Amino acid sequence: MAESRQLEAQLRETAEKLLREKNVSLFVGYEKASLPFRTTPLLLTKTEEAPRLVWNPFCNANLSVYLPRLFLAPADARAAKAAPAPPRVGVVLKGCDSRAVAVLLQEKQVRRENLVLVGIHCPGIVDRRKAEKALGEHQALGAGEDGGGNIRVVVEDGTESTLRREDVLADACLECRSPAPALHDILLGAPGEAARTGTARPGTARTRTAEFESRPLEARWAGFQEVIARCIRCNACRQACPLCYCKTCIFEQNRPRWIGPGTDPSDLALYHLIRAFHLAGRCTECGACERACPMGIDVRLLARKLSAEVEDLYGYRPGESVEATPVLSSFALDDPQDFVTEP
């Protein structure tokens, strides 16, 4: 978008002001990365560093992932006594990221009074893998955005080419239904950018799930096995997820060890099933897990289905409101009970 530059300037001003006026002691945003199609998180404490902040279609990470650990009290009582007060943190949030913060607030993992939420109307971000694939054997030396929101790339021989926005946007962004931050203290940008470029296809998630569901049982099982067979159990999906904040994850408990650390087929299936279930009714569909996966696995296969179930059965979309009762914390006498079977 042409507005990216303008938003970037506003963002830098905002961060600079928050730090200067001591409203925050830490500001979390993005800066330029060493490779094209990427940015890297920037944790700022000095006003003079604010010009390093960027805003562009490569602002991929869900920065709310950094928040729970900033408010983690040391386990040791003596260390806890000596620990400094929790910081006041400013953080840049896209629509999906802001919903993750809402869930973190509902689950009491972060302190609202210590957060300054800088929401940005998100036009969607680029999946670097799609962009790299689109270039074939060429490789990008630099990438940026043109006036129409498409991605301009300079390749190794110095020639320029353009990648169409809809061809390289992340799946989660193509499926996105709420690019506007639900929760914010400061809001930058204007709504409807994605709609204007005609890239939003909010029904896609359900279409993909319906396609998978239309297959016979054996084909679905085979499809699931095929998806997870590439998994190397590196934990990238879990670590990139802001809502996977357990101090000791079930996969790491070893007294007893519930599941093996390797790639035995049953361990792989358990890993992905447990993760999907732990995110049911909580996942805000940011797609950070999918973009973090080094193996290009469709790690949201089960999450997409569970999100649709939660919405259809309970009319609940995680992170839309902090005040709403999380679906797994509520009970109503008329809740659907069809799934309850005789023992």
Add this chain to the structure above:
Amino acid sequence: MTEKLLSLANLDPWLARLRERGSVYAPGTDQAGEVALREWPQPEPLVLDYKNFREPPKAFFLPRNQTLLYFRDGKTVELNSAVPETFLFGIRPCDARALALLDRVFLDGDQNDPYYARLREKTTVIALACAQAMPSCFCASVGSGPGDGSGADLLAVALESGLLFRAGSGKGEGLLAEAADLLAEATPAAKREAAERIQGVTAQLTPVPTADSALRLRGSYDSPLWGTAGQKCLGCGTCSFLCPTCHCFDITDEPDRRVRTWDCCAYPQFTLHASGHNPRPTPKERWRQRLMHKFRYAVENFGVPFCAGCGRCIRNCPVSMDLRTVLKELGA
């Protein structure tokens, strides 16, 4: 060091001959549309001009899930040691070099790892020199290069009309002798073309100041840069799992067997003691360990950095951290 020429027309017949002796893996396009080492033959043609595979070939030597022994009737039973003959054709020089580094850990001296040794011995590595460098490549800065044949039994350089083979081991010499009828003498023109191609790729690489890393890192144990890096690192382990030289493992007992799996120093549990004490309690210490191990401790212990410069950690980091940047900052 024998050098021979194989015409492109003779490539498939040569691979077919290897196929008679064992499994052959060669570069092909996988279901996800990416070039990977795939069991040969495939219906799709071989690919020779790929950049590099998504994964390094280390799983051929250090399987992700390796049964070491079985428990039967209260006794332990050693695994049947029959390992099939395997040929890996087309791995890039950085990944082959990584094998030479892994050999230092698993084969040298009295720390011979029989499981690794068995797979290494039965596997023939035929590396293929790079046709193109990526912006994340820095092999030449860690003592390797796009034409490095260390760690490979044979190094192939793709030329206009065929492949120039250079033997790197007795096994490689043997392969060339056996295939004499398919091979031609390497002409001076072919050797020149190969050298030019390798030089061309080397010229594309951006140097990284790592040569004196051990010395430099010795003084930077308490640098605030570790804290900055640790603050950003998600602790996911992708860098390590996709690293061709990272080799740390875990051993767990299942009800019927003992299994070795990959492990990673980015994980909190990696150094967690039974007492509950953790000498590397935060991502800061863990990040420092990974870099120090590669660029200081390895240099001190083995004389070479434990990095092949493949750049996978840089390309795949979910938050785009770049160890080259940190190395540069530490040296500043």
